[in-house]
Amino acid sequence: MILPRRFFLLGASALPLLTGCGAISALNEATTALDAFELRAPDLPQAGRTLPRGLSIEPPSTSGALESDRILIKPNAVQSLYLPGARWSDKAPLMFQTVMLRAFEDTGALSYVGRRPLGGVGDVALISEITDFQAELGPDGRSATTRIRLTARMVREADARVLARRSFEALAPAQSTDTLEIVQAFNMASDAVLNDLVRWGLDVMGLRLPQV
Numbered sequence: 346m347i348l349p350r351r352f353f354l355l356g357a358s359a360l361p362l363l364t365g366c367g368a369i370s371a372l373n374e375a376t377t378a379l380d381a382f383e384l385r386a387p388d389l390p391q392a393g394r395t396l397p398r399g400l401s402i403e404p405p406s407t408s409g410a411l412e413s414d415r416i417l418i419k420p421n422a423v424q425s426l427y428l429p430g431a432r433w434s435d436k437a438p439l440m441f442q443t444v445m446l447r448a449f450e451d452t453g454a455l456s457y458v459g460r461r462p463l464g465g466v467g468d469v470a471l472i473s474e475i476t477d478f479q480a481e482l483g484p485d486g487r488s489a490t491t492r493i494r495l496t497a498r499m500v501r502e503a504d505a506r507v508l509a510r511r512s513f514e515a516l517a518p519a520q521s522t523d524t525l526e527i528v529q530a531f532n533m534a535s536d537a538v539l540n541d542l543v544r545w546g547l548d549v550m551g552l553r554l555p556q557v
């Protein structure tokens with residue numbers, strides 16, 4: 346496997362080339378030979394018992410630059426670029442739906458976890474919106490902080506009643522702008538968000554995971 350090349354977004358020579366819409370267009374054109382990365386599900390404790398209930402997890406909604414399989418980089422609050430030479434294994438919302446499914450499923454807490462209600466009729470649906478899913482460059486341009494933020498709702502399928510609503514956010518530092526460092530920081534932030542999300546979701550459904 347060819348290791349991802351180092352990402353120098355804010356170097357003195359790169360700055361004039363990677364600004365505004367032209368930069369996004371140029372990066373979008375570079376869609377060949379991109380290294381693919383994916384997030385992993387966190388290691389959560391086993392529930393110890395299984396509720397006879399089902400959970401369907403819908404794809405998180407999002408908009409704009411997040412609706413992509415490219416890894417989003419924000420050099421400042423108003424500018425969005427994509428990491429050259431790398432992409433997610435799927436569009437970010439679909440990839441995050443997959444790791445949410447794995448995280449809930451791996452606890453063994455529920456009789457069913459899926460993308461759709463089992464048999465067309467389910468118990469509870471997890472509906473979410475991703476508002477942040479990016480790496481934010483530090484002032485020196487040599488480090489970054491990944492940020493993941495989403496709002497989740499647990500909705501009863503029978504009558505569409507919202508049982509609970511909560512926002513989740515996590516930040517994780519990357520010591521450099523190397524692609525692997527940034528992806529590892531995404532994993533750290535994802536682990537923190539999913540740990541809180543799964544514990545909260547199961548608590549709403551009547552089961553509390555043991556602390557580790």
